[in-house]
Amino acid sequence: MSDLHIYNSFNRQKEKFESITPGHVGLYVCGPTVSGESHLGHARPYVTFDVVNRYLQHLGYKVRYVRNITDAGHFEEEGREAEDKIAGKALLEKLEPMELVHKYTELFHWGMRLFNCQSPSIEPTATGHVIEQISMIEDIIQKGYGYEKNGSVYFDVKKYAEHYPYGKLSGRKIDELLETTRDLDGQDEKINKVDFALWKNAPPEHLMRWKSPWGEGFPGWHIECSAMSSKYLGTEFDIHGGGMDLQFPHHESEIAQSTIAHGHAPARYWMHNNMITINGKKMGKSYNNVIKMTELFSGNHPILEQAYHPMVVRFYILQTHYRSTLDFSNEALQASEKALRRLWEAYELLKKTNHPGNAVAKDAALNDQVKNFCNECADFMNDDLNTAKVIASLFELAPIINGIKGGQVKADAIDAATFALLQSTFKTYLEDILGLQALQAEQNSNKMDKVLSVLIDIRKDAKQRKDFATSDQIRNKLTEFGIQLKDEKDGTVSYTIE
RNA sequence: GGUCGGGUGGCCGAGUGGUUAGGCUCAGCUCUGCAAAAGCUGCUACAGCGGUUCGAACCCGCUCUCGACCUCCA
Structure with a gap:
C-alpha cells in the first residue's frame, strides 16, 4: 500500500510498515495522566502521533486511533489532602477526584484543539474500564503469572522471563534488574523486586477505589493500557506509541501482561518519541x-x-x-x-x-x-x-x-x-x-479592509504629492499597532496584521 | 554502577562514505522616496585522538563530555 518505513523500537531498526488488516491501521498511544496540567513535554507525543495518524490517513488507511485518559490513581491537589476522605469533612469540602480529573481533561482537550491535533477515534478512560482490567488480571492469575498478597496482585516477572524475552523492548536484562537495590513501596509483598502491581489494595485514605475479587483497591499502573487497547484494537494491533520514558517499565510490562493474557505481544510496531529538554x-x-x-x-x-x-x-x-x-x-x-x-x-x-x-x-x-x-x-x-x-x-x-x-x-x-x-x-x-494552520485568524474582516483602504488611499495621495511626512506617519502609526503596510512592486499596497 | 542515545557553523537543527540540508541571526547587493517584505550573494561546520578507505562529519577503537532510562513521568 505504501513504502512507509518506521523505526520499530522493538527491533531497533527501520522496518517497512505493513498493516495487519489491509487498508486499516490500529494505533494506540499512551495518553495523559490527568492529575495535573499538561505541559510542553506532553505536546511532543501528541503532535508527533497526530502526524502519524494524519499521514496514515493520507496514505489511504482507515485508522482507528485510540488514546487513553489515565484518570485513576492517587490524586491530590495542592492544599487539598488525600486524607480528606477520612477527615470527617463535609462532602463539598472534600477533594472529589473526578472533579480534578474533569478539570485537567478539559484543559488537555483545550490544548489539543489549539495544537490542531485531530481527536482520536476513541479516548477511553481507565476508570471506565475497571471491569476489563479486573478480568484481565483474573486471566493472568489463572494462567499462573499473577499472585495475590494482602489484597494486591502482582505480576511474576521472574517466571515470565524464564519463558519469554522480557526486557527486549527496553534493552533490559532480568538478572541485572533482579540485582537492583531500590526500596519501593510494597516491595516486601512482592516475590521479586522486578514484579509489578496489577492491582493495589487501597489504603483507607485512598480516594479512588473499586470492589474486586481481592478486596477494595485500584488498578495497577500498566494494566489499563493493555485492557483498553485489546478491547478496542484487538489483542494484536499495528502501532503502539508513546514517549521514550514509557519504554520501561510501562511498555515492557504491557508486553508481558498481554503476552500472558493473549498469547502474544500487543503491537507489531512500537514508536517512541524523544523528550523535550x-x-x-x-x-x-x-x-x-x-x-x-x-x-x-x-x-x-x-x-x-x-x-x-x-x-x-x-x-x-x-x-x-x-x-x-x-x-x-x-x-x-x-x-x-x-x-x-x-x-x-x-x-x-x-x-x-x-x-x-x-x-x-x-x-x-x-x-x-x-x-x-x-x-x-x-x-x-x-x-x-x-x-x-x-x-x-x-x-x-x-x-x-x-x-x-x-x-x-x-x-x-x-x-x-x-x-x-x-x-x-x-x-x-x-x-x-503536518496539520499546520495560519498564525492569525482570518484577518481580512470586511470592515477592517475598508478602514485600511481609506488610510491606504490617503497615503497614496500624500506620496504622489511627495508628502512623505504624512505617508510615513500613516505607515509608522499602523506599524505600531502591528499592522504592516507593504508597497508592492505593481503599485498596490498590501498589509499584514501581527 | 548498569543499559542506551547524543556531541554538527553565532543559535536551532537535518543528514549521507565522495556533490548545498533547512530555519533563524549577521554582512553585502537588487528593488524602493524611505521602509517593510521579497529576491540574490556571502559567512561553510561536523568534540578530541588514532585506525579502515582512493576518499569519513558519516565505518571501527579509545578519550573527553552531555543526556535518557533503571522510580510516577510524554
Missing part, C-alpha cells in the same frame, strides 16, 4: 522545570520572553525528527515563529497566484527542480516520518513562489501541471499532514 535536561515533573501549556500560550512564566502561538510550538516540534531530543529556548521558538510566518505567507501567496497555463515550461531546469522538491516530500515522510526534511523542501520552494510574485521568476517558467503540483503539495503537506 530545557537547558539540556528533560522537561518533567520530577525535574520541576515544566512549562505548562497555559503558560506557554500566555507567556506567563519566568523563563518565557513572550507568548508562543500553539502553531509555532507545533511547527517547532515538527522541525526536528521525533526521535531526537528537542531543546527548548526562547531563541529557538522565536526563530520558528519567523520561519513559520514566512512559509505560511508563501503558501497564502501560492493559493492566490494565477498561472498562465502553458503546458511547456520555459525553464526546464527550474521546472524539474520544483517537481523534485514536491515529490521528495513523500519520500521523506515514508522514511520514518522525517518532517524536518519535508519542511526543508517546502522552504526550498518558498523563494520560487515569492519570486513569481516579485517578478524574479516568470510564472511561465514552470508548466501548468507543475504549478498545480506545487499548490497541491503545499496544501497536502502543510495543512493535511
